[in-house]
Amino acid sequence: DTGVSQDPRHKITKRGQNVTFRCDPISEHNRLYWYRQTLGQGPEFLTYFQNEAQLEKSRLLSDRFSAERPKGSFSTLEIQRTEQGDSAMYLCASSLDVLYSRAFFGQGTRLTVV
Amino acid sequence: GESVGLHLPTLSVQEGDNSIINCAYSNSASDYFIWYKQESGKGPQFIIDIRSNMDKRQGQRVTVLLNKTVKHLSLQIAATQPGDSAVYFCAEKNQAGTALIFGKGTTLSVSS
Numbered sequence: 001d002t003g004v005s006q007d008p009r010h011k012i013t014k015r016g017q018n019v020t021f022r023c024d025p026i027s028e029h030n031r032l033y034w035y036r037q038t039l040g041q042g043p044e045f046l047t048y049f050q051n052e053a054q055l056e057k058s059r060l061l062s063d064r065f066s067a068e069r070p071k072g073s074f075s076t077l078e079i080q081r082t083e084q085g086d087s088a089m090y091l092c093a094s095s096l097d098v099l100y101s102r103a104f105f106g107q108g109t110r111l112t113v114v
Numbered sequence: 115g116e117s118v119g120l121h122l123p124t125l126s127v128q129e130g131d132n133s134i135i136n137c138a139y140s141n142s143a144s145d146y147f148i149w150y151k152q153e154s155g156k157g158p159q160f161i162i163d164i165r166s167n168m169d170k171r172q173g174q175r176v177t178v179l180l181n182k183t184v185k186h187l188s189l190q191i192a193a194t195q196p197g198d199s200a201v202y203f204c205a206e207k208n209q210a211g212t213a214l215i216f217g218k219g220t221t222l223s224v225s226s
Contacts, residue, residue, distance in 0.1 A: 004157075006157075033214075040218070040219075042203050042216030042217050042218055042219055043158065043203075043214075043216050044216070045208070045213040045214065048212050056212050058213075091157050091158070099211075100146050100165055102163055103148070103214060104160055105157035105158045105160075107156055107157045108157045110155075
């Protein structure tokens with residue numbers, strides 16, 4: 001499978017706990033994105049990496065959220081002190097580093113905070 | 115501001131009919147648009163894209179039309195099949211060109 005891979009697919013956690021999600025992009029893709037999707041809504045942009053550099057962060061990305069992409073390959077998204085409002089689908093996407101580049105999404109990680 | 119939206123939240127069609135899903139965008143400077151299909155519990159799946167220097171682009175059973183005058187985008191699906199049932203999103207590049215802005219989506223239901 002050469003698509004975008006996300007792990008885990010589902011995560012249930014208690015409020016206040018920390019969680020970490022992993023994304024493995026398509027191997028030749030330099031750009032990597034994280035989005036959040038709540039029920040009935042379209043995906044909302046969180047952050048963007050070009051290789052290992054985090055170049056843009058949305059206002060949605062509170063101080064409790066941190067993303068990394070060491071070595072410009074896989075990426076992790078950590079949420080500290082989770083809140084019930086963090087319950088959502090977290091989607092990762094990747095694309096080539098060209099002007100008009102199609103972004104391909106992973107299957108997402110469904111987070112439920114109880 | 116930047117936003118994309120869809121005219122109808124739901125669309126019901128019969129198998130074999132042609133489907134048309136519409137999208138309005140607000141940023142007249144947008145130069146790249148993508149349509150995605152999302153099935154329940156899965157990530158968005160790329161369908162087709164179009165640049166602003168084009169009015170029409172065709173894929174396999176799908177056609178995207180872009181009307182820059184009225185800032186309107188549509189996705190046409192020919193001979194709709196039950197497997198086409200999903201939520202469809204249009205998306206445009208943000209002003210920085212670094213990320214996609216999605217609308218709320220149209221749920222397409224295809225009955226046999």
